[in-house]
Amino acid sequence: MSDQRIAPVPAHQPPYYAVVFTSVRTEGDGDGGGGDSYADTAERLGELVKDIPGFLGEDSARTPGGLAVTVAYFRDLAGIEHWRTHAEHRAAKEYGRAHWYERYSLHIARVEHSHGFERAVSAPSPE
Amino acid sequence: MSDQRIAPVPAHQPPYYAVVFTSVRTEGDGDGGGGDSYADTAERLGELVKDIPGFLGEDSARTPGGLAVTVAYFRDLAGIEHWRTHAEHRAAKEYGRAHWYERYSLHIARVEHSHGFERAVSAPSPE
Numbered sequence: 640m641s642d643q644r645i646a647p648v649p650a651h652q653p654p655y656y657a658v659v660f661t662s663v664r665t666e667g668d669g670d671g672g673g674g675d676s677y678a679d680t681a682e683r684l685g686e687l688v689k690d691i692p693g694f695l696g697e698d699s700a701r702t703p704g705g706l707a708v709t710v711a712y713f714r715d716l717a718g719i720e721h722w723r724t725h726a727e728h729r730a731a732k733e734y735g736r737a738h739w740y741e742r743y744s745l746h747i748a749r750v751e752h753s754h755g756f757e758r759a760v761s762a763p764s765p766e
Numbered sequence: 767m768s769d770q771r772i773a774p775v776p777a778h779q780p781p782y783y784a785v786v787f788t789s790v791r792t793e794g795d796g797d798g799g800g801g802d803s804y805a806d807t808a809e810r811l812g813e814l815v816k817d818i819p820g821f822l823g824e825d826s827a828r829t830p831g832g833l834a835v836t837v838a839y840f841r842d843l844a845g846i847e848h849w850r851t852h853a854e855h856r857a858a859k860e861y862g863r864a865h866w867y868e869r870y871s872l873h874i875a876r877v878e879h880s881h882g883f884e885r886a887v888s889a890p891s892p893e
Contacts, residue, residue, distance in 0.1 A: 645832055647788035647871040657786055657875045659837055661774035661825045665885070698788045698871075700827040700835040705772055708827040708835040710786055712873075742884040744774040744825075746839075748784045748875030757869040758792070 648696035648712050650753035655695060656719055657750055658711045662743035677739055680731050687727060693718030712750075719747060775823035775839050777880035782822060783846055784877055785838045789870035804866055807858050814854060820845030839877075846874060 664677075688694055693714035701707035713719050722728060791804075815821055820841035828834035840846050849855060 645790050646869060647790065647833060650871050650873065657784070657873055659784055659786065661827075661837065663772050663774065698833055698835055700788075700829045700833045702827045703830065706774060706825055706827045708825055708837060710788065710835060710837070710873075736883060740883060740885070742773060742882065744777050744882045745880060746777065746784055746837075746877045747879040748877040750873045750875040752874040753872060755869065755871045756863060756867060758867070 647698050647755075648710075650755040651695055651712065651714075651750075653750050653753060655750050656713045656716060657746075657748050658713070658719060659746040659748065660709045660711075660743060661745075662707050662709075662739075663705075663741045664707070664739055665741050680734075684728060684731055687725065688722055691718050691722045691725070694722070716747075774825050774882075775837075777882040778822055778839065778841075778877075780877050780880060782877050783840045783843060784873075784875050785840070785846060786873040786875065787836045787838075787870060788872075789834050789836075789866075790832075790868045791834070791866055792868050807861075811855060811858055814852065815849055818845050818849045818852070821849070843874075 685697070688697065688711065691713070695712035695714060697709060697711035699707065699709040711722075713722070812824070815824065815838065818840070822839035822841060824836060824838035826834065826836040838849075840849070
């Protein structure tokens with residue numbers, strides 16, 4: 640890990656949108672290792688989405704051997720539609736349904752309330 | 767892992783609500799080990815929330831050493847408010863801000879669209 644601190648996407652001023660993607664990968668599909676190109680594709684898509692107008696950031700977590708949850712935030716539905724129909728993203732989703740995912744759920748939701756917390760007392764970074 | 771398959775909360779008929787809680791734990795705070803009671807509390811809260819009217823389920827993932835994302839789904843805001851003000855949940859949140867969390871973001875969002883995917887061809891369980 641670099642000296643960059645891990646931080647979730649902060650609370651924005653509502654309204655904005657959250658796209659929650661919760662997935663279970665196929666058995667035998669490693670954590671980015673192995674013959675498939677999951678990790679490369681995920682990294683590539685993570686760069687591409689930053690160019691979508693209204694993209695606010697995304698958070699991902701994956702329990703080894705368990706669920707993965709990714710939440711992407713957009714200012715409006717137009718940004719989500721832009722991303723949904725992005726050619727490279729569409730191709731990756733199609734490939735993912737064929738190879739990577741055992742099952743998933745997708746929820747598109749309008750954020751109505753949000754807040755953040757950060758510890759008031761934080762030791763300076765050792766670097 | 768038991769023979770119970772890992773599955774995300776399925777897509778429900780909108781509208782319903784998603785509460786997205788994304789957190790970074792304090793340094794030195796283990797993954798449920800150590801002296802603190804994080805894992806016990808999380809398990810206890812995971813049971814209590816099931817009794818909240820309108821609770822639809824929750825998904826959690828945590829990247830070791832990284833972000834944790836929990837998404838809880840409720841039929842309506844009344845259920846969220848019920849859970850938000852639940853005495854034991856409130857006490858745990860207060861303790862968490864004092865001990866467990868470096869920072870977090872919370873987003874309460876109204877789900878407007880959802881869908882699910884499940885592989886059509888799935889080998890039967892070996893058991």
